Structure formats: structure tokens, C-alpha cells
Amino acid sequence: MTPTPHRHVRGDWTRELVELAALFLAAGAVNLAVTGVHAGAVGPFVLLSIGAVLLGVAAVRRCRRRPPRVSAPVPEPVQDEVAVRQTLWRVRASVTDTPGRLARLAGGLAALGGDIRTMQVHPVPDGAVDEVLLHVPDRISRWELIEAVEAAGGRDVVVARADVRELDDVPTRTANLATDLVRGRTDLVRALRALLGRVEVHWQEEPAHTDSAMCLPAPGGGALVLERPSGSFTPAEFARATAMVDLAAACRTHLRPASHTARTADGEELTIRPADRDDLGPVAEFHERCSSAARFRRYFSPGPAPGERGLQRLLTPALGRSLLAISANGEVVGMGNLMYDGDTGELALLVRDDWQRRGVGTALARQLVEHARQLDLRALTAHTHVDNTAIARTLRGAGLKLVGAPEPGEWCWSRDLQHA
Numbered sequence: 001m002t003p004t005p006h007r008h009v010r011g012d013w014t015r016e017l018v019e020l021a022a023l024f025l026a027a028g029a030v031n032l033a034v035t036g037v038h039a040g041a042v043g044p045f046v047l048l049s050i051g052a053v054l055l056g057v058a059a060v061r062r063c064r065r066r067p068p069r070v071s072a073p074v075p076e077p078v079q080d081e082v083a084v085r086q087t088l089w090r091v092r093a094s095v096t097d098t099p100g101r102l103a104r105l106a107g108g109l110a111a112l113g114g115d116i117r118t119m120q121v122h123p124v125p126d127g128a129v130d131e132v133l134l135h136v137p138d139r140i141s142r143w144e145l146i147e148a149v150e151a152a153g154g155r156d157v158v159v160a161r162a163d164v165r166e167l168d169d170v171p172t173r174t175a176n177l178a179t180d181l182v183r184g185r186t187d188l189v190r191a192l193r194a195l196l197g198r199v200e201v202h203w204q205e206e207p208a209h210t211d212s213a214m215c216l217p218a219p220g221g222g223a224l225v226l227e228r229p230s231g232s233f234t235p236a237e238f239a240r241a242t243a244m245v246d247l248a249a250a251c252r253t254h255l256r257p258a259s260h261t262a263r264t265a266d267g268e269e270l271t272i273r274p275a276d277r278d279d280l281g282p283v284a285e286f287h288e289r290c291s292s293a294a295r296f297r298r299y300f301s302p303g304p305a306p307g308e309r310g311l312q313r314l315l316t317p318a319l320g321r322s323l324l325a326i327s328a329n330g331e332v333v334g335m336g337n338l339m340y341d342g343d344t345g346e347l348a349l350l351v352r353d354d355w356q357r358r359g360v361g362t363a364l365a366r367q368l369v370e371h372a373r374q375l376d377l378r379a380l381t382a383h384t385h386v387d388n389t390a391i392a393r394t395l396r397g398a399g400l401k402l403v404g405a406p407e408p409g410e411w412c413w414s415r416d417l418q419h420a
Contacts, residue, residue, distance in 0.1 A: 085137070086115070086135040086136060086138065087136060087137075087138055088117075088135055088162045088163070088167075089133070089135075089136060089142075089145060089160070090131065090161070090198075091109075091132045091145060091149060091158075092129065092130070092158040092159075092197075093105075093130055093150075093154030093157045093158070094128070094154065095127055095128055095129075095130055095153055095155070096153065097123075097127045101152075102119075102121075105132075105152045109145075109148060109149070112137075112145065113137045113140065114140075115134055116132055117134055118166075118167060119131070119133075120170065122234035122237065123236075124234055131197075142159045145159045146159055158228075160198055162197075166194075174195060174244075177191045177195055177244070178244070178247055181248060181251060182247075184258060185374065186375075187248075187321070188218075188224075188248040188318070189201045189224070189319055190375060190376075191248070192241055192245075195244060196228075196233070196237055196240070197228075198229070199226050199227065199228050200226070200229070202227070202319075203218060203223070203224060203318040204223055206223065207223035208223070212228070212232050213225050213226060213227045214227075214237075214238060214241060216245045217245065218245075219248050219252050220252075220277075220312065220313060220315070220316030221312050221313055221316070221318075222318060224318055226241065252316065260272045260273070264358040264363075265357075265358050268327070269328055270326065270333070270363060271325070271326040272323055272324070272325055272326075272367050273323065274321060274323060274324075275315040275316065275323065276316065277312060277315055277316055279315055279332070280311055280312065282330075283311055283314075283324070283335065284311060285332070286333070286352065287311075287350075290353060294350065294352075294353055294356075295350070297384070297388050314337065319339060319340055319341055320339035320340055321337075321338045321371050322337050323337075323338075323364055323367055323371075325355075325360050325363060325364055327355075333351065333352045334350065334351040334352065334360040334361060334363075334364055335350045335351075335364070336348070336349050336350075337349075337368075338368045338371055340377055343376070343377055344378060344381065345375070345377045345379070346382065346383070347369075347380055347395075347398075349365060351364075361390070362394050362397055365395070365398040368398075369398050369399065369415075369417075373417055377417055378417060378418050379414060379417060380400065380415045380417055381415075382413040382414075383410060384410070384411050385410060386405075386409050386411055400413040400414060400415045401414060401415065
């Protein structure tokens, strides 16, 4: 028989006692109302008393049968789950162009806790090259990423740490790099590295075409050779790099570089500006008016490489910057060069003899140090002859310190730019 809501547990007389008490109380109240309150009328009071007693017994039974009240447990404060520290990686792999390959690759990376941020697919003749930027927990090693990609069908896998600035999509990053190149906030080599990832860039006199390297004409002459430690360049990357080189060449041709004003120790005004190929004639004349001793202290030889090409490479280096100090009458009276390879730069100065010890070298050195900072170089070095006391004072004023003598009669200077 299906129990109904009105049935109660056997042996529980609380409800009957309450109903019986209600009957006695009602009867007593009615009797009292009819007979009134007068001496000798005990019946109503007896009924009322019995009802009150029954009601009290019912109340006692109800209290005894009620389960003890248990206070609700106070929930312990739940600690926020500690955020897992993550690292940004760049993963590059060659894959066959078959359906489902991206799903397998994404699944393999997701199994390691990877969160894919961006992905590029570069078509190549034998398939495609997938390039992924993803965050993975710090506990995941580079070799675990390589194993996961290879298990998903990838080959020639390259895994390297990535910079957070690479999270921009490729069109936005390219536009920003182009803007920085036009405004002088970066140079061509830095732009190529930011566009293509971790690549090695070297300058050489003649182009050398190889299967694993990209060779591009340098705007200042010669060729830029781009190499990636592992993995070749795709046609899309070649097109992007070529466009960036063309933009850099157009900037040199059509844009006038920014100039700065400085004063010598005796108060004469100088203009400090980047050198250009149009300065070939004035710079050649400047070298002729410098003494052979001054040229030898600068170049450790009679002068720069012979011919126009030697001066052109000096004026517009592919890996560096050149500055000229121009007097009020338009003559070149000083020249400063900053050459770099990787994250270390080398500074060199040449000042015309009749303008030495007047602060020309100091003005050039100050601007070159600032350029080195803009290029995010780690250190700045210089090499001088031990008897060149004038340049020694200039280098000390620019923050360089004497660190050794690599060759007899030669001093080496250095400055750490990262902790300046």
C-alpha cells in the first residue's frame, strides 16, 4: 500500500494528543461561555485543565522526537587555485598536406596543457610548414614538445622560446615593423629578426646562395645572408623579407634622416646626423684632410678599404650606423661608426686633426651609445692604441671602461648597456 502524506510513523501519538487537547479546550470554552463564571461551576475548568495538560504532553513528545539541531558546517575558505606558470614557445614543423593533420597536431599539444595562441601555415612543394606560438606549463620541456609534434606526424621540428611581442598577428607585426623602420626606431636587421623569428644575419661582399640560407641584397651594398639553425625558409617568408629590404632601401633613398645639434667646447655649433651615400664626396675629402697618424689610429691601417665601395660600406653599413659631424660651413669634421654582430656592438671615431680636443668625438660617442641602446645591444666595445690619450678620455666620458690589452700596444674598452 502506497503511503500517503497523512500517514505517520507507528507509535507517534503526538498528533492525536494535540487533536484531543483541542477537543477538551473547545468543550471547556463552550461550557464556560454557556454557564458563565460562578461559584460551583467546576466542569469548564476541568475540561480546560485536561486540554492544557494534553497539549503540554504533546509539546514534550514533539520536542523529544525532534532530531537534534545540527548547525550547518561553516564552509572552509576555498583557496584560489594557484595559477600555473606558463612559458611561450615557438614550434615549427614540416607536415604532409593531408586532412586532419592540424587536428592531430593541436591534440598532441593540448595533451601537454598547451594553449595555442597563433598559427601560421606556409605551403611548400612537399606539404606545408606549420608555425605555432603556444603557452605551455613551465614543467613541460623542449624535448617533450618535440616528441609530441613528431608523434602527430611533424618532422624537422624546431622549438624555441618566443617573445611576447610575437603574439601580434603577422599583418599587424609587419605594419608595426615597417612604421618603426620608416621612423628610425629600428634597422633592417632587427626588423628581419622580428619578422622571421630567431635567425642569424650576416653581411658579406658577394651573395652566396645555399639551400638553407636566404640571400638578400643589402641596401648599403653587398648581401645579407639569413640563416636559421634548423629548418629552411618558405616562399612566403622570402617574399616578406624581400619586401622589408625594399622598404629599407626606399627609406634611405627618399627619407631624410633626423639630425641633432651639438656644441663644441668653444661654443661652435655642430650638426650630428646619419651618413648617406650622397655624402661620399665630402667623406672622401674628410679622410684626405685627416693626417695619416689619425687615420692609422682609427683603422689600424692607412685607411678604409680602397675605392668607392669601401667608403660606401662605411657610410651605409648593413649591420650598424654611421654618424657625421658637420660644421657650420658644411664641412665634415668628424665621423663615428657603430658596427654590431649579434648583441654586441663596436664603436669607432675619427675627428679631423684641427677639430680634435674640442668635444666633437664626445658628441658623436654620445649619439652612438644612444643608437646602441635603441638597437637593444647588450654591450658596446672599442679598440684603441695605447698612445691615443684623446680617444681614451672620450670613451671614458661615454661610459666605457678599460678591460684589457688583447694585443701589444692596444687597449680594449667595454660598457654593459643592459645594466646601465
